[in-house]
Amino acid sequence: MRAASVRRLRRAILLGCVCSSCCVIALGNAAADEQSASDEKGQKDALRTGVFRWRVGSPLLEIDSERLPPSPDHEWLAIKDPSVVRYQDRWHLFCSLRKNKEGDGQIRIGYLSFVDWTQAQQANWRVLELTPGYHGAPQIFYFEPQRKWYLIYQAEDQTRGLKYGPCFSTNADIADAMKWTLPEPLYVVKDGARAGLDFWVICDDEKALLFFTTLNGRMWRAETALNNFPDKGWSEPQVALKADIFEASHTYRVKDLSQYFTIVEAQAGKRRYFKGYVADRLDGEWTPLAHSRDKPLVSPRNVVNQEFHGQHLTATVSLSASDSIRC
Numbered sequence: 001m002r003a004a005s006v007r008r009l010r011r012a013i014l015l016g017c018v019c020s021s022c023c024v025i026a027l028g029n030a031a032a033d034e035q036s037a038s039d040e041k042g043q044k045d046a047l048r049t050g051v052f053r054w055r056v057g058s059p060l061l062e063i064d065s066e067r068l069p070p071s072p073d074h075e076w077l078a079i080k081d082p083s084v085v086r087y088q089d090r091w092h093l094f095c096s097l098r099k100n101k102e103g104d105g106q107i108r109i110g111y112l113s114f115v116d117w118t119q120a121q122q123a124n125w126r127v128l129e130l131t132p133g134y135h136g137a138p139q140i141f142y143f144e145p146q147r148k149w150y151l152i153y154q155a156e157d158q159t160r161g162l163k164y165g166p167c168f169s170t171n172a173d174i175a176d177a178m179k180w181t182l183p184e185p186l187y188v189v190k191d192g193a194r195a196g197l198d199f200w201v202i203c204d205d206e207k208a209l210l211f212f213t214t215l216n217g218r219m220w221r222a223e224t225a226l227n228n229f230p231d232k233g234w235s236e237p238q239v240a241l242k243a244d245i246f247e248a249s250h251t252y253r254v255k256d257l258s259q260y261f262t263i264v265e266a267q268a269g270k271r272r273y274f275k276g277y278v279a280d281r282l283d284g285e286w287t288p289l290a291h292s293r294d295k296p297l298v299s300p301r302n303v304v305n306q307e308f309h310g311q312h313l314t315a316t317v318s319l320s321a322s323d324s325i326r327c
Contacts, residue, residue: 015084047257050288053302061079061112061120071099076099077099078096081095081137088175107136110128111128133156135157136154149173152186153168154199166210168186169182184231186230196213196220197214200251203226204281204282210234210237211240221237243275243277243291245265246272261289273298276290277289
């Protein structure tokens with residue numbers, strides 16, 4: 001697997017979901033406007049100090065039923081949990097799509113491909129045919145040892161006896177939405193154990209590691225040898241981080257700094273925001289970097305332009321389920 005990397009923090013871009021608007025937005029590091037391209041120190045300051053400032057753009061994607069499969073009985077409501085890669089001069093975006101219904105079919109995984117982000121809203125969705133049961137919160141990556149694309153996501157399928165938990169699908173062609181394999185478990189969750197949600201895989205030179213959260217202030221880690229990935233030899237999950245965190249931890253390798261960086265969602269009352277932690281090893285201790293309401297990774301408090309989509313950020317907006325675009 002190519003380890004995901006945040007190449008230059010001054011150009012860091014986050015995709016996030018605005019809970020009140022159910023849309024996907026871009027958050028660009030505001031330091032990019034103030035630092036010279038040759039200022040290497042400035043590029044790394046935020047990861048040293050934990051002081052981040054961001055600019056929010058207009059919505060990149062909003063739900064458009066005309067570009068989704070017809071659903072007259074249950075309208076499409078929301079786009080959530082974006083995961084994106086750049087491949088062969090195109091963006092490939094996977095996310096959760098939510099319908100106005102309960103039970104099977106409420107959450108599906110959607111796919112979009114486009115050359116430029118200005119084209120994203122006009123692109124037609126493909127909904128992946130993976131299972132009639134619940135599935136969502138995808139992560140997309142290319143696993144080099146097997147020359148395959150992987151989707152990691154949470155799923156269950158009672159028709160196939162698939163218990164809820166971390167699942168995967170593979171595809172040799174990321175652009176062909178019909179060629180994803182049916183979900184298979186990374187491992188079977190033991191009875192009585194917390195299954196977790198928002199599963200995320202990242203590799204070092206020897207191991208594949210799975211991170212997930214359990215909505216109770218804990219981020220967990222399981223691991224297996226690279227040659228056992230995806231569905232053999234997983235260790236028992238253990239707590240990797242205990243803090244005031246909620247869900248959706250996404251972990252990346254920071255280029256040139258020999259560090260790993262995890263983004264995780266937290267709550268402030270009913271409002272959500274992002275915290276950031278760093279570690280020298282994926283199986284090591286996570287050190288707080290930007291980890292409070294007064295010093296967040298991303299929240300309405302450290303967004304430079306406060307007016308967004310007709311709303312005032314500090315008063316109305318929660319930020320949720322991010323992915324970092326490596327640029």
